[in-house]
Amino acid sequence: xxxxxxxxxxxxxxxxxxxxxxxxxxxxxxxxxxxxxxxxxxxxxxxxxxxxxxxxxxxxxxxxxxxxxxxxxxxxxxxxxxxxxxxxxxxxxxxxxxxxxxxxxxxxxxxxxxxxxxxxxxxxxxxxxxxxxxxxxxxxxxxxxxxxxxxxxxxxxxxxxxxxxxxxxxxxxxxxxxxxxxxxxxxxxxxxxxxxxxxxxxxxxxxxxxxxxxxxxxxxxxxxxxxxxxxxxxxxxxxxxxxxxxxxxxxxxxxxxxxxxxxxxxxxxxxxxxxxxxxxxxxxxxxxxxxxxxxxxxxxxxxxxxxxxxxxxxxxxxxxxxxxxxxxxxxxxxxxxxxxxxxxxxxxxxxxxxxxxxxxxxxxxxxxxxxxxxxxxxxxxxxxxxxxxxxxxxxxxxxxxxxxxxxxxxxxxxxxxxxxxxxxxxx
Amino acid sequence: xxxxxxxxxxxxxxxxxxxxxxxxxxxxxxxxxxxxxxxxxxxxxxxxxxxxxxxxxxxxxxxxxxxxxxxxxxxxxxxxxxxxxxxxxxxxxxxxxxxxxxxxxxxxxxxxxxxxxxxxxxxxxxxxxxxxxxxxxxxxxxxxxxxxxxxxxxxxxxxxxxxxxxxxxxxxxxxxxxxxxxxxxxxxxxxxxxxxxxxxxxxxxxxxxxxxxxxxxxxxxxxxxxxxxxxxxxxxxxxxxxxxxxxxxxxxxxxxxxxxxxxxxxxxxxxxxxxxxxxxxxxxxxxxxxxx
Numbered sequence: 001x002x003x004x005x006x007x008x009x010x011x012x013x014x015x016x017x018x019x020x021x022x023x024x025x026x027x028x029x030x031x032x033x034x035x036x037x038x039x040x041x042x043x044x045x046x047x048x049x050x051x052x053x054x055x056x057x058x059x060x061x062x063x064x065x066x067x068x069x070x071x072x073x074x075x076x077x078x079x080x081x082x083x084x085x086x087x088x089x090x091x092x093x094x095x096x097x098x099x100x101x102x103x104x105x106x107x108x109x110x111x112x113x114x115x116x117x118x119x120x121x122x123x124x125x126x127x128x129x130x131x132x133x134x135x136x137x138x139x140x141x142x143x144x145x146x147x148x149x150x151x152x153x154x155x156x157x158x159x160x161x162x163x164x165x166x167x168x169x170x171x172x173x174x175x176x177x178x179x180x181x182x183x184x185x186x187x188x189x190x191x192x193x194x195x196x197x198x199x200x201x202x203x204x205x206x207x208x209x210x211x212x213x214x215x216x217x218x219x220x221x222x223x224x225x226x227x228x229x230x231x232x233x234x235x236x237x238x239x240x241x242x243x244x245x246x247x248x249x250x251x252x253x254x255x256x257x258x259x260x261x262x263x264x265x266x267x268x269x270x271x272x273x274x275x276x277x278x279x280x281x282x283x284x285x286x287x288x289x290x291x292x293x294x295x296x297x298x299x300x301x302x303x304x305x306x307x308x309x310x311x312x313x314x315x316x317x318x319x320x321x322x323x324x325x326x327x328x329x330x331x332x333x334x335x336x337x338x339x340x341x342x343x344x345x346x347x348x349x350x351x352x353x354x355x356x357x358x359x360x361x362x363x364x365x366x367x368x369x370x371x372x373x374x375x376x377x378x379x380x381x382x383x384x385x386x387x388x389x390x391x392x393x394x395x396x397x398x399x400x401x402x403x404x405x406x407x408x409x410x411x412x413x414x415x416x417x418x419x420x421x422x423x424x425x426x427x
Numbered sequence: 428x429x430x431x432x433x434x435x436x437x438x439x440x441x442x443x444x445x446x447x448x449x450x451x452x453x454x455x456x457x458x459x460x461x462x463x464x465x466x467x468x469x470x471x472x473x474x475x476x477x478x479x480x481x482x483x484x485x486x487x488x489x490x491x492x493x494x495x496x497x498x499x500x501x502x503x504x505x506x507x508x509x510x511x512x513x514x515x516x517x518x519x520x521x522x523x524x525x526x527x528x529x530x531x532x533x534x535x536x537x538x539x540x541x542x543x544x545x546x547x548x549x550x551x552x553x554x555x556x557x558x559x560x561x562x563x564x565x566x567x568x569x570x571x572x573x574x575x576x577x578x579x580x581x582x583x584x585x586x587x588x589x590x591x592x593x594x595x596x597x598x599x600x601x602x603x604x605x606x607x608x609x610x611x612x613x614x615x616x617x618x619x620x621x622x623x624x625x626x627x628x629x630x631x632x633x634x635x636x637x638x639x640x641x642x643x644x645x646x647x648x649x650x651x652x653x654x655x656x657x658x659x660x661x662x663x664x665x666x667x668x669x670x671x672x673x674x675x676x677x678x679x680x681x682x683x684x685x686x687x688x689x690x691x692x693x694x695x696x697x698x699x700x701x702x703x704x705x706x707x708x709x710x711x712x713x714x715x716x717x718x719x
Contacts, residue, residue, distance in 0.1 A: 011442075019717060092716070096446060096553035099713040105446040115551045122473060124480040133473060136466035137554050 008108070009189060009221050010071040010094070015103035017064040017089050017245075019277075061277065063089040065245035067103070073188075076215040076222040078236035078253060080229075080260045084277060084391040085242040087225045088193065091115060094223065095191050109188025112138050114179075116193070123167035127158055127177055130166055134181045148184045155210070156180035157203075176203055183210050190214065191223045208234050227334030229257050261332055261369075269294040271392055279373075279389040287323060287376055287387035289314045292394060295357060300396035304367070304416070308360040308396065312374070314388075316348045323348060323387065325376050327360060330393075332369035337414045342377075362398050366416040367408035371395040455709040460555045470562030471569070493529055493574050497522040504647045513649040513682035516590050520680065522581060524646035526574050527608065527675045531668055532637050533567035534612020539633045541620040542715055549716060556712040557705070560620065564613045571605065582679060597678035597685070604674045604690075607697050611667060614700030621707040624715045644668045649676075650684045664689055667696035 064086045071077055081087050093100050095113030120137040121130050131152055135145040145152075153159050156177040158169070166174060182190070190211070212235055215222045226232055232239060232253060239256035241249040249259045271292040278284040294300045295309035302308050316323075323345040329337040345356055362370075371393035377384040400408065408416075460467075479485040497518060504510045505517035512520035538560035542549070545559055586592055623629045641647075643666050650673055653660035663669055670693035676683035 093446065096444075097550060098716045100446065100448050102448055105444075106442040107444040107446070108442055111444070111553075113552055120548050120552065122477060124477050125473065129473075129476070133469050136463070136469050137548070137552055139463070139554065140465075142465045 006072040008070045009073045010069070010108075010223075011106040012067055012069040012094075013104050015064055015067040015069075015090075015093065015105065016062060016101050017086075017093060017098075018060045018062055018101040062245050064093070064100075067242075067245070067247055069240065069247060069250070071221055071223065073221055074215055074219045075238055076212070076224065076236045078232040078239035078256065079223060079225045079242060080227075080232060080239060080256060081242035082260075083393055086245040087242055088115075089245075090242070091191055091193055091223070091225055107189065110139050110186075111189045111191055112182060112185040112187035113191040114182045114193065115191070121166055121174070121178060124165055126165050127156075127162040127169070128153075130177070131181050134178065135185070138182060138185055139187065140185060144186060148186075152180045152184050155183065155206075172203070179203075179207055183207065183214070187220070189221045189223065193225045204231075211235055229260075229333045232257065257333075268395070269297050269300055271394065273390045273392060277391045279391055280386055283386050284388045284390070286317045287314065287320070288317075289374060289376065289388050289390055290353070292374070292392075294396070300394075301399060302362050302396060303399050303401040304363050304365065305401050306362070308362055309357060310360065310394075311355060311357045313353055313355050314376075315353055316350050318350055320348045320378070322346070323376060323378065324384070325356075325358075325374060328373045328375055329365075330371055330373075331414050332371065332395075335414070337365070337370065339375075345376075362396075364415055364417065365398045366412060366414050367398055367400040368414070369395065369397045370414075455705060456555065457557075457705075460557050460561070463555050463558050466554060467558045467562045467565070470558060471565045474562065474566040475569075489570050489573050490577050493522065493525055493577070496525050496529075500525065500647055510648050511652055513651060513676070513680070515592055515680045515682055516585050519578075519582060519585050519590070519592060520649070520676070520682075521647065522578050523676050523679060524644075524672055526571065526578050527605075527672050528641055528644060528646045528668070529574065530567055530571035530605070531608050531612045531671075532641070533570060534564045534609055535616045535619070535637050536634060537563040537567060538613060538616025539619040540623065540630055541617065542624045542711070543620075543627070543630060546716070549712075557617075557708065560613060560617050560708075563616075564609050567612070568605075568609055578679075591681075592679070593681040595678055595681050597674055600674060601678050604671045607694060608668070608671045610701050611671075611693075611697040614697060614702075614704040617704035617708045618700065621704070621711040624711055640666070640668070645672050645683075649682065651682075664692075667693040667700075669693070 063084075067086070067090065079087050079090065091113065092098050092115070094105060094107075095111055095115065097113075097115070120134055122133065125133065128149075131149065132142065132145055135148075136142070140148075153162055156173075156179075158173050158177050158180075161169065161173065166177070169177070192211075208231060211222055211224070214220045215235075215237075222235070224232070224235055236253050238251065239249075239253040240247050241256050241260050249256050273289045273292060290313045291311075293311045295311050324342040325345055326342045327340040329339065331337055340360065343358070345354075348354060373389060373391075373393065375386065376388040377386050475486075479488070482488065484491065500521035501517050505512065505521070541556070541559050541563075545556075549556065582592065619629055619633050643663060645663065650660070650663065650669065653663060670685065670689040673683040673685045674690065677685050
């Protein structure tokens with residue numbers, strides 16, 4: 001075998017991952033017994049997720065639905081797709097956090113996964129101790145870490161604090177140290193999930209540079225998932241687009257980004273949320289959003305002078321005195337734009353279907369495509385607990401109706417502030 | 428599909444890892460556990476570092492715990508209830524039982540929550556999950572050695588003041604028996620930890636259960652005390668922890684009733700629990716992230 005021949009390091013064939021929807025076990029024995037007793041008596045199961053249609057009970061959801069992929073040595077592969085497209089599931093399977101339902105993955109070499117920086121960091125231990133700990137968790141031996149220690153400390157820029165417990169670190173330092181450990185692993189394959197979303201700009205650039213080196217010079221393979229298209233452009237030389245658990249595009253980075261942008265659907269004005277996945281495990285159990293509609297629209301395209309009206313329906317499983325809701329707005333390329341100030345949906349009792357209509361003013365948004373999530377959390381704002389957050393992205397488009405405005409340029413960001421007020425003018 | 432072609436294409440050789448759906452019950456990878464031994468050692472160190480950070484007495488707790496427990500046993504069961512201690516000083520008798528029992532109880536309690544307490548880490552990075560419980564029982568082993576040393580100090584004191592205690596040939600068996608205790612604790616602990624991924628109740632039940640289990644073991648009473656009630660004795664002998672405690676007392680105090688049968692039973696029980704535990708654990712570890 002010649003060395004110039006492309007050597008596959010990851011080979012994925014027919015990969016599927018199935019998750020069960022709705023109730024996955026009671027969690028406690030009492031709950032399971034309760035459910036069983038209810039079934040025996042022919043009563044409604046007291047532990048079903050509220051609003052779940054009993055016919056859908058035990059229905060499954062394919063997070064990955066037949067993925068085939070070959071990754072060659074030295075490639076920097078970008079993986080993009082909307083939330084729920086299966087990106088994270090793919091990374092979890094590759095890094096052996098959970099097992100696939102069907103199919104097979106063959107890997108040549110060690111996989112260092114950084115699904116989150118600083119995994120396994122212990123607050124009570126010093127920076128140095130944590131380097132050893134983290135390195136060992138990621139599969140390095142003590143001798144390997146010894147050899148890399150000076151490089152890691154230098155890269156982390158934490159040299160002065162290396163013998164201080166990490167609980168005294170700023171979040172920036174913490175991230176730098178964590179990334180430094182992972183980036184200096186001798187693993188043949190590096191799997192990364194948006195690790196660069198943290199840290200300052202300068203350090204982000206340093207990380208991207210390091211990862212490019214890892215792929216280009218060391219001949220190691222990088223798999224990188226991100227919502228940030230500019231980092232994908234900077235780092236990757238190949239890109240796949242995932243949609244609904246399948247690879248819909250594989251190849252050139254720019255083309256992939258274009259295809260990803262096109263997966264937006266502004267023609268959808270009605271969303272069924274009762275059975276879609278939630279962002280966190282506990283979301284959707286005590287409070288559940290059932291539907292969302294853009295009121296009075298055939299497509300979710302809004303002029304910037306227009307008010308967006310949204311109708312949601314929801315249920316609760318227990319009485320609430322106050323429920324808060326906010327919108328998390330993102331641009332189409334997933335850059336966060338901002339949030340709305342939380343509003344109180346009021347008190348609620350179980351057993352009723354509530355309908356709420358709210359109005360959002362998109363006039364501050366520049367021309368372009370956006371989406372939002374709905375984030376529902378309990379009344380205690382200080383220690384808010386997420387009650388519901390469907391993974392569904394509610395897409396919409398804002399168009400400019402003011403002809404005195406020039407066409408929105410890419411570098412302008414997203415916010416279209418009102419014009420400045422002229423206070424004094426002199427000739 | 429490409430199964431038969433693969434062997435003939437050079438580029439397809441030398442895969443180091445093949446990830447497949449969860450298959451058989453015996454899909455266990457112990458070799459990997461050995462490859463990650465450095466990690467296991469680090470977890471042991473961390474267990475010590477973290478436990479005693481920001482405590483006033485620090486590692487002194489390792490000695491204070493058994494000391495106080497022994498004193499209380501001595502007062503409650505020895506002085507107040509007047510239970511026999513096979514003719515040896517009560518203090519030593521209780522400390523012997525308590526040292527072995529604490530070792531076992533720590534092994535079980537500290538491994539029983541493996542999946543639930545570590546779900547954060549397990550959800551983000553892969554390493555052989557067994558390194559966690561193994562490091563926990565090794566931590567318990569070190570605690571046991573320290574407590575064992577304290578026991579020796581007291582033993583010497585009582586010996587010097589003329590108590591009828593002596594080391595017997597059983598001492599040679601003690602290291603092996605303690606290894607067995609550790610493996611039994613590991614086995615029981617990982618069985619519980621595998622089941623707690625589905626039933627959280629067990630996590631609560633286990634602390635309580637281990638406490639009850641102690642009373643079914645000859646910790647605060649000698650096995651010989653049950654000679655008059657054969658039914659109770661059979662029950663206590665069904666407990667796999669009975670033999671190790673009696674062996675430890677026979678070795679260091681020259682008392683206790685040990686039979687080859689009870690040792691064999693205890694060993695077989697340990698192997699069974701360990702095998703069941705490892706099998707369950709290996710099965711659960713592959714997909715537990717989907718249910719936790």
